[in-house]
Amino acid sequence: MTQLPWLSLIIWIPLITGILFLFFNTAKSKTARQFGMVVSSLVSVISTILWATATTENALGSYAERVTWIPTLGVDYSLSMDGLSGLMVLLTGLIMPFAYGASMGCLKAYKNETRYFGCLLIIQGSLLGVFTATNFFLWFCFYEISLVPAFFLIKIWGSAGKDRSSIRFFVYSMAGSIALLLGFLALAGATGSFEFDEIAAQSSAGNLADLIGSNLGWFDMPIGWLCALIFLLIFVGLAVKVPWVPLHGWLPETYDHAPSPVTMVLTGLMSKMGLYGLIRMGLPMMPYALPKLLTSLLVLTVFGIIYSAFAAMGQRSIKRMFAYSSINHLGYCMLGILSLGVVTNGDMNLEIQKSSVLGGVMLQMFAHGIIASVLFYFVNAMENRIGRKMLIDEHGGLRKVAPLMAGTMGLAVFASIGLPGLNGFVGEFLIFKGVFALVPWAACMAVAGLLITAVFLLRFLQVVFHGQVGESAAKFKDLSLMDTILVSPFIVIMVILGFFPHLLLSGLNPVINNIIRAMQF
Amino acid sequence: MSDWISYIWLIPGLPVLSALILSFFPATSRKGAAYFACGSMALSFIASLICFSITNGSSGEVSVQRLTHNFTWFDVGSTTVRIGWLLDPLNAVMLVMVTFISLLVFIYSIGYMKKDPRIVRFYAFLSLFAGAMLGLLISNHLLILFMCWEVVGLASYLLIGFWYEKPAAAAASKKAFITTRIGDLGFFIGILWLYQEAGTLLFYDAGQGCLETTALGWMTSAAGLAGLTAATSIGGLIFVGAMGKSGQFPLHVWLPDAMEGPTPVSALIHAATMVAAGVFLMARVYPLLSIPGAGTQALTLITWVGAITALVGALAACAQSDLKRILAFSTISQLGYMMLGLGTGGVAVAMFHLITHAFFKALLFLGAGSVIHGCHGEQDTRYMGGLRKTMPITFATYGIGMLALAGFPLVTSGFWSKDEILHASLHWHGSYIPFLIALAGAFLTAFYMSRQMCMVFFGTNRLARKKYSDMDKVGVPHESTSSMLIPLRFLAFFAIFAGFMGTPVFPWFKAFLEGGIVEWDLGALLHGSALILAFGSSVIVLLGIACGWWYYSSLVFDPLRDPDPLEERLPSGWFSVLNGKFFLDELYEKTIIQWTRDLANASAWFEKNCILPMMDGIVFVSKMTSWIGRLWDEWIINAGFDRTCKGIQNQSNRVSKAHNGSVQFYLQVVALGFVLLTIFWIWGGKQ
Helix, strand or coil: CCCCCHHHHHHHHHHHHHHHHHCCCHHHHHHHHHHHHHHHHHHHHHHHHHHHHCCCCCCCCEEEEEEEEECCCCEEEEEEECHHHHHHHHHHHHHHHHHHHHHHHHCCCCCCHHHHHHHHHHHHHHHHHHHHECEHHHHHHHHHHHHHHHHHHHHHHCCCCHHHHHHHHHHHHHHHHHHHHHHHHHHHHHHCCCEHHHHHHHHHCCCHHHHHHHHCCHHHCCHHHHHHHHHHHHHHHHHCCCCCCCCCCHHHHHHHHCCHHHHHHHHHHHHHHHHHHHHHHHHHHHHHCCHHHHHHHHHHHHHHHHHHHHHHHCCCEHHHHHHHHHHHHHHHHHHHHHHCCCCCCCCHHHHHHHHHHHHHHHHHHHHHHHHHHHHHHHHHHHHHHHCCCCECCCCCCHHHHCHHHHHHHHHHHHHHHCCCCCHHHHHHHHHHHHHHHHCHHHHHHHHHHHHHHHHHHHHHHHHHHCCCCCHHHCCCCCCCHHHHHHHHHHHHHHHHHHHCCHHHHHHHHHHHHHHHHHHCC | CCHHHHHCCHHHHHHHHHHHHHCCCCCCCHHHHHHHHHHHHHHHHHHHHHHHHHHHCCECECCCCCEEEEEEEEEECCEEEEEEEEECHHHHHHHHHHHHHHHHHHHHHHHHCCCCCCHHHHHHHHHHHHHHHHHHHHECEHHHHHHHHHHHHHHHHHHHCCCCCCHHHHHHHHHHHHHHHHHHHHHHHHHHHHHHHHCCCECCCCCCCCCCHHHHHHHHHCECCCCCEHHHHHHHHHHHHHHHHCCCCCCCCHHHHHHHCCHHHHHHHHHHCHHHHHHHHHHHCHHHHCCCCCCCHHHHHHHHHHHHHHHHHHHHHCCCCEHHHHHHHHHHHHHHHHHHHHHHHCHHHHHHHHHHHHHHHHHHHHHHHHHHHHCCCCCEHHHCCCHHHHCHHHHHHHHHHHHHHHCCCCCCHHHHHHHHHHHHHHCCCCCCHHHHHHHHHHHHHHHHHHHHHHHHHCCCCCHHHCCCCCHHHCCCCCCCCHHHHHHHHHHHHHHHHHHHHCECCECHHHHHHHCCCCCCCCHHHHCHHHHHHHHHHHHHHHHHHHHHHHHHCCCCCCCCCCCCHHHHHCCCCHHHHHHCHHHHHHHHHHHHHHHHHHHHHHHHHHHHHHHHHHHHHHHHHHHHHHHHHHHHHHHCCCHHHHHHHHHHHHHHHHHCCCCCCCHHHHHHHHHHHHHHHHHHHHHHHCC
């Protein structure tokens, strides 16, 4: 191995810089802040290059690193980047400097700035770790590390109500972690390995049920029930993070009370940890779960899609509306993931549909990350302009005074609605296409969510941007040059990916095929 | 010869490109933007003409010639999604129509939007619309068609709400988008289903497409909803989408409100082209609807919905007084006719009316724009009158449009195309009621159009009698500029002569679309039922015109003084029902919209009063656990672990002195849990 350990570099550079920032002298905060921006951007550039240069012909990851770590447990420090990891690394690379830039514009009034940016850098490093770790042990370490700075970002720099929200966020995350830990340790106990690949291989060989039966055998539980329980623990533990109705209680509170740039990270990236985990850990276990369990989870998911859309419609705060809208959009991903559990009995057509769903889920994860963080960027920009949180019906006619913001945010809103030609559409279509074949009723009911989303997002555009200019809005400033520089790459990405989804999909297909093949036996 | 088809994307590509470039134009380069947009549209028009002449070269042959160019869009998993372009007579004629009318409307807008400060943006949106509409036409893939369909909806949203400062315009644009999206949900499910059944969404793909024999065969044998075949069910679902876009009852409510947009937009999008996209879509998937042996329920549905729409639109049009809303309801009614024609007579009948209607309705709307422009923005016909003297060219062209819409016998295009529909519905196997409705609609159309003519162009001008708050608005009506009048003249020409491509004597249009040899056949006109029908419908049209003239002639009626003659002659209450558009808006407001609102509020309430307390319960339980955990920790676990926790505690204190200290306990719980479970796994789990 002659090449540099690139993955370790992009993880540990921001992580260590961030930790140093926590002890940094705040008097020189401006220099530090700018230095942090340089670090974050540099890491992002490397991330993007790694994504672009990773080999995509096969499903195995590029840039793999492996060092023996804890031999007694058989745990290695092992990183690798396959298509799915690459996609998430790219997304992290895009969004973190974006959130960092958004923070630079809005945090002038706060003390302890250096620590704030330190926390962001720690999140960036640990997220990259989460998305590249190849075994559960390492994955879980990074996963837990990422929660701590997020907690403090909400707790210290959030808005009124931040104390309760940060506790809720933390308790929910921790409860989820414990469930996940229990579930995965049981799985690891059965297979004797922490490696994701190893477990997936056992799963596709059809051995998991036997292994669980012979190695665990808790309380003489039937093996089917035991498998279902393990799946449920893993599922619930990760679904809290996405989130998934009815385990979403922490999200609106947290998104609302966190500083908006942090909300960008929470919704754009940290929610993806849950989905990423589900694809890595949930899917191998899924064929062993009881079909009835999967059906009831699907019912809840479909309900959640529609319910969260209605809840979004019922909000007066813009930030909360987008928070609920986020639950709705990731609900389609959950729908797709759960529909993969349908038993195909070797039907080739259904296998094809499954790969379409999985491709759709991955595209949707990426698209939602981009769109949601752009939307919260605009929420942040609005808050900066009026000095507090904004209600939907507070100002009218902003398009007149801020046409550039109206245009770009309008485009992001339409991407969120899933307008064809923008990046939100292809993922949704692929998910729905596959789910319609696998679980027709779920697809037919979930499309209602598409309509309700359009209703409240268009009402948002109408009330906030159209109509007469309100008196209070007369001094509202349009996007600054800095805003434009930060937002425009994302606008371009939205349009380009709407027409050329293969830019992402071509790298994902080997992984998709691999996972789907592993699920059939 | 076959590779040029791969460049057909340039037809929609040029306007899209110009939309892109225009969005970076400075707002001050007003003329430049207008000429740029017109120029790119003209190029598209020329390209369309070339395409048309190529497909026309194949007429006279027995089978229809189709050129396709399919290519890979992306791969997902191990499957490939292929898309493609298509050129056949059906879309060739649409291409010419859309580019021609777009070009005229673009030219017209130079004059109409002269004073608008955002004219550059206006042309960008119009170009985006034209590009998406043309993309919809040349698509050989249902999903690509759907994508363009939605972008067309976006352009319509942007243009209806172009004057977004007006609350009514902002509300109308939202209503249009959402109402059409309701239909699109059905369409979307139809696409998903078709994809699953046929395995492809390409229309024509050398025998493998979803509209070709093999796939149609599968769909005939597969079961669908409620005892129908899959083909019929899918057709019905796709039609739901067409109902939304083409303003079919009961989803037509957005179209009258869409008149809040600038009038050129109404002419192009909400009269001539976009609203006809639904009819085009049904014509495109017609093979799916008419498979022999697969049931014709979808066509029956289309026929009935079309007939009801034709009647509802015509009735409501009789009692409106806003110049553009009368035309909007007339559009709804005529779209109903097209659907009726499609259901009973097939593609050629519907498309013929679509094309003639596009010309004369664009003419009427542009004429209406000229009238509104000349009357300083006034849209209420009650304040017009006598404009034939001050606006002679507008009057003459508008008169031709009105006669064409009314179906004035022999010399107008509307007569020939409507006659085809009447003929088809007469011979429909299902029921004779749609035919009677179509006849009644013909009478009503003639009636409300002559009513409008009387109120707008005859009598004396009443503009000065309106009390405006803004005194500048009062003035004498004036004729419009030549950039507005030239398009009117062109359209008036086609409003008359477009009909002659599809008369029974020389049914070139049918032969062009469906293949076959066209011959002069004077006898066809005199053939039995055709002659009687043509004569009968002529009488009905003339009666309608006479009736309108009789009631609304300025000799007997002054709109500002007298109640509407229709109100006096109809039983009490009827007029207000018609005038109130059957109160459908109110009905929707009280039912679906209110229910949606209630559900939203209920969900928000549930979030606040159930989910939040539940969550705090969980938080409380875990706080308790953490205390127990702490006791456990202090009593049982050794000091080394304590020190670790202390470290965490100190570290956190350094980061924040503000927090209340309970976090460490959660950290402890997790750390503890992790350790315990690891211990359990190492010693206990393996047995």
